Amino acid sequence: xxxxxxxxIVASQRNGTIYIGVTNDLARRAWEHAEGxxxxxxxxxxxxxxxxxxxxxxxxxxxxxxxxxxxWKRERKLDLIEAHNPQxxxxxxxx
Numbered sequence: 001x002x003x004x005x006x007x008x009i010v011a012s013q014r015n016g017t018i019y020i021g022v023t024n025d026l027a028r029r030a031w032e033h034a035e036g037x038x039x040x041x042x043x044x045x046x047x048x049x050x051x052x053x054x055x056x057x058x059x060x061x062x063x064x065x066x067x068x069x070x071x072w073k074r075e076r077k078l079d080l081i082e083a084h085n086p087q088x089x090x091x092x093x094x095x
Contacts, residue, residue: 005062007069009052009081010042014088017045018077022066026053027095034092049090052081 006026010033011018019042023029030050032038041047056062069077085091 002057003059005056005059006053007056007062007066008050008054009069009077010047011049011051011081011088012046013049015078017047018051018081019045019047020066020069020077022059022062024059026050026055027092030092030095034090049088050092051085051088051090053091 003024005022005024007020007022008026008029009018009020021029033042033050034048036043036048054065056065081088
């Protein structure tokens with residue numbers, strides 16, 4: 001069985017606070033954020049909505065992309081979300 005990995009962005013609201021993470025189980029991780037089960041930054045800032053994600057065949061590729069996105073300026077990150085999810089919908093139902 002081939003493993004899959006994802007980078008993802010969760011947000012509090014449109015153009016609000018965002019968090020970029022990496023996981024090997026996107027559905028589980030998105031649920032954990034939505035339910036407030038992830039202690040720390042995302043819980044503190046109420047980041048519950050999955051607004052963007054990308055899939056990778058290796059953890060190395062996913063971590064590389066995560067670091068790349070974290071290095072971007074905020075405006076560029078928001079533009080990425082807007083390009084793929086202009087309504088800032090919660091993408092969890094698509095999983």
